Amino acid sequence: MGIVVMKFGGTSVGSIERIKNVARIIAKKRDQGHDVACVVSAMSGETxxxxxxxxxxxxxxxxxxYDQLVSTGEQASSPLVAQSLISMGYxxxxxxxxxxxxxxNGVHSNSRIMDVKADRIKEEFKKGNICIIAGFQGIFPESGDITTLGRGGSDTSAVAVAAALKANVCEIYTDVDGVYTADPRIVKHAKKLEKISYDEMLELASLGAKVLQSRSVELGMNHNVDIMVLSSLEDKPGTLVTKEDSDMEQVVVTGVVSDKNQAKITIAAVPDNPGIASKIFTKIASSNINVDVIVQNVGKDGNTDMSFTVQKTDLLxxxxxxxxxxxxxxxxGVLADENIAKVSIVGVGMRSHTGVAAKMFSLLAENNINIKMITTSEIKVSCVVEEKFSELAVRILHEAFVEA
Amino acid sequence: MGIVVMKFGGTSVGSIERIKNVARIIAKKRDQGHDVACVVSAMSGETxxxxxxxxxxxxxxxxxxYDQLVSTGEQASSPLVAQSLISMGYxxxxxxxxxxxxxxNGVHSNSRIMDVKADRIKEEFKKGNICIIAGFQGIFPESGDITTLGRGGSDTSAVAVAAALKANVCEIYTDVDGVYTADPRIVKHAKKLEKISYDEMLELASLGAKVLQSRSVELGMNHNVDIMVLSSLEDKPGTLVTKEDSDMEQVVVTGVVSDKNQAKITIAAVPDNPGIASKIFTKIASSNINVDVIVQNVGKDGNTDMSFTVQKTDLLxxxxxxxxxxxxxxxxGVLADENIAKVSIVGVGMRSHTGVAAKMFSLLAENNINIKMITTSEIKVSCVVEEKFSELAVRILHEAFVEA
Known part of the structure; x- marks a missing residue:
């Protein structure tokens, strides 16, 4: 018994039949005695x-x-879900x-949530009502204008509502049934994780796992909101995204992930002066292009090669x-290479285990996979490899680190 | 120079091409130096x-x-019109x-407007902005809930905004180019009126002329808002709905109109007791059925026949x-008759001219059109006739009263 926040994406509310299915899942939760607030996306295709x-x-x-217009998508799907519940007697x-x-904060089409004044939700709970909330949208009080959170923002809406209500859990229903150690379409023996830490989920989300939006994980971490990733199609246990605990540290690698959406750019023979890197990346940033991995090769003759990766869509x-x-x-000159993939291993256990990166490099080398770039954090190692080796690399690393 | 409120219906914003046309009409008004607020309906078909x-x-x-859902229609069309203007440099x-x-007043799906706090519009005017307003919708401040004004409510939104802004005029753009002395599809010599009084327009609107919603005319009358009915397709003078003046009184009949959407019900041999009519019509009203013309025939043997008309859709x-x-x-017993039409003549001049009703009855009788029911007000006479005589009656009356 307590407060549960749920979230259903566009596919889950993509037709009247699916909306009725969502209403049944919500009703079941209500029957367990919880106060329920449910965030929904726009019907798929509507945005x-x-x-x-x-x-x-x-x-x-x-x-x-744009914000005034697209916010109508969620504003239309939410009364349809509410009506389905009402018609079921809830x-x-x-x-x-x-x-x-x-x-x-008022930034149109890409706002950040500053606060959730959840008084209205609490009032509706007192009246015994289930609240069906339009995701992805907010208001900038100084102007009274509608603002949206950027695509996929409904996950973030849900976690923010859960934080404001001090909910027991924020359940994110999607078309997969949880977070896996690797993409099951690539790795046969990929396993569903029972739980994963915020840090690991954040790395996986930004490395290309599309289960949760990074900002929602960040928000969950900052407000200590347990996030459960579940299937809206099958009734089975999902994956809990939560605080790190001692169990988690014993696992060295929690997940292996690859991202083919990157491309590599090399600026050849850059004069090796102080401040030159800053000059380059300031100019790129001012064009709103996100740079990921950066490598500066050892220079000769006072020159150096500067390589970095960007999203494929930003390559031109x-x-x-x-x-x-x-x-x-x-x-x-400038060299561009679209045929790359970034392969990463993630796990909080890396903090207390040495030699993980070295083992990863050896495994790739043993299989004749050339590493083009490397980047690491406390809990992850990423290698840029030729795109055609992407699936092979994931399988090798999963077998050695996860299945072993 | 001043403030102009405009309103465009669903057909006028029914496609991107038409939305761009609407933007051009608004821009032209702006070029004349006016502050412009424009109310729009949902794109046709969307509601x-x-x-x-x-x-x-x-x-x-x-x-x-329903209100949370359908209000998104106008909320989506208004940014599309605004964007068209922005893209034209306005x-x-x-x-x-x-x-x-x-x-x-908070009544869902059929609210009445209590007030328009137009501060935001005035602020936007100060910034030099044209305001594109979602029609048909409002808010009930006690709950913060969205409420709608009933179908066709955008006319009423526009007149309410014009009243709040003390606008020079409220221009209602439709697919006809003004108010005619009769339906031009029935009467060849029907003329467009240059102006018409609120009272006459109210009678015409409730008698079946579909140019303006009755409530918008009523609101215009109460707040002295000049309403101009114009075509959104052709640039030509429309009809001004305004205060009665001495010119208007000299015309006896301003318009002739027929309504085929009515049906007649007769309750036969009603016991002629005091309070029986009240009993009957209270019961009918409590079923949310609107009754229009009521006639009680002379009774014999202590019984009387009670006849009245209702909307055809309410007949069953x-x-x-x-x-x-x-x-x-x-x-x-109960007798129902669907094959009727109500034919009416309207004009403020009737107040100062005698014998108008008598002349109408004679004209119909001379043409062998039997009158089934009669109802009058200070400025109108309505006769219920057999439906098949509807067009003929309109032509005869128009010829005698308007063309003469």
Whole structure:
């Protein structure tokens, strides 16, 4: 008995039939005696439909008008879920971002949540109502304007609501049934994790595992919200994302993940002056291009090669910017390589185990997989390899670190 | 130079192409130096699409959830119009009913406007912005809930905004280019009126002319808002709905209109006791059926026939209720007649001219059109006739009263 926050994505509410299924899952939770608040996304396809209308008018649309428009997607799906519950005999109300007091910092189309004034939800709980909340949206109180949290923001909405209500758990229902040690489509023996730490989940989320949005994990970690990842299609145990405990440390590698969405850029023969790296990456950042792995090769003749990875979708823009940089700083040229993948191992156990990175490098070398770039953190090691070796590398690493 | 409120219906914003056309009309008004606030309906078809989703879940849906859902239609069309203006170089913002402070009495799906706190619109005017306002919707401040004004409510939104801003004029753009002396599809010589009084427009609106919603005319009258009915497709003068003036009184009949959407019910041999009419019509009203014309025939043997008209869509329910009444009061039976039409002449000049009703009855009699029921007000005479005579009656009356 307590407060449970649930979240269902666009696919889960993609048709009236699926909406009714979601209502049954919520009703079951209610029957267990919990107060239930449920965050929903827009019906799948609806957000794209709205954005396409706007793009038809002008591909360079106003972020403010974008927010006023796309926020209607969640505002339409939530009353449909509420109505399904009402028709099943469960009192329910739908609530918009404004109505629940989802306060944001006012940045249009990519807002951060500042606060959730959950008074209205608590009032509705007192009346015995289930609350169905439009995800992805909030309000900037100074202007009264609607703001959205960026795509996938409904996960973050749900965790923020859970934090505000001090909920027992935030259950995220998706089309997979939990977090796996590797992508089961690549690794036959991938296992579902019973639990995983926030830190590990954060690394996995930013390394390409698409189960949860990174910002929702970060928010959960900061507010100590237990997040349960579950299937909306099958009734079986999921994966709990929670505080690190001593069990977790005994496992060296919790997950193996690969990301093919990256491309590598090399600026050749960069003059080796102080401040040159700063000059390059400031210019790239000012073009709103995110840089991931950066490697500076050992220089000779006072020159050095500077390599880094960007999202594949940013590659064209990034090479354009780099060509300008080459002219400015007198470097030799720009090389782009789309055929790469980043393969990573993640685990809090690495903190107390030595030689993990070395073992990873040996395993790849033994299998003739050449490492192009390396980057590490306290709890992860990533290697950039040729794209064609991506699946092989994941299988080798999973077998050696997880299955062993 | 001043403040102009405009309103465009669902057909006018039914596609991106039409939305761009609407933006051009608004921009032209802005170029004349006015501050412009423009109320828009949902894109045509969108409200029905949303209602059908809700009905698929439950035909007996919650009015509160209905409001949360259907209000998204106008909330989506308004940013599309705003974006079109922005892309043309005209600063614009879309605003929801909540954002403009459209305060209602809280009755879901059929609210009345209590107040418009137009501070936000005035602020945007100061910044030089055109305001594109989602029509049809408001907020009940005590609950923070979204409420809608009933179908066609965007006309009423527009007049309420015009009243709050003390606008020079409220321009209602539709697919006809003004108010005519009769339906031009029936009467060849029907003329567009340059102006018409609120009282006459109210009678015409409630008698079946579909140009303006009655409530918007009533609101315009109460707040002295000049309403201009115009075409969104052609740039030509429309009809001004305004205060009665001495010119208007010189015209006896301003318009001739027919309504085929009515049906007649007769309760035969009602015992002629005091209070019996009250008993009958209280019961009918409690079933939410609107009764229009009522006629009580002269009784014999202490009995009387009670006839009245209802909307055709209410006929089945009304006869069911009447059959119950017949049993309760010991009447003889219920007769229903769907093949009727109500033909009316309207004009403020009737106040100062005598013999208008008599002339109407004579004209109908001379043409062998039998009058089944009669009802009059200070500025109108309505006759219920057989449906097949409807067009003929309109033509005869228009020729005699308007063309003469």
């Amino acid at each position: 794209d439909r709205l954005i396409n209308l706007l793009k038809e008018i002008d591909p360079k649309f106003s972020p403010r008008e 009192p329910a109300v739908s609530l918009t971002g404004i109505q629940i007091g989802m306060i944001t 823009r990034a090479t354009d910017v780099c060509n300008e940089i080459v002219k400015e700083i007198g470097a030799k | 029905d699409r949303l209602i059908n989703l809700l009905k698929e879940i439950d035909p007996k849906f919650s009015p509160r959830e 600063p614009a913002v879309s605003l929801t009913g909540i954002q403009i402070g459209m305060i209602t 329910r009304a006869t069911d209720v009447c059959n119950e009444i017949v049993k309760e009061i010991g009447a003889k």
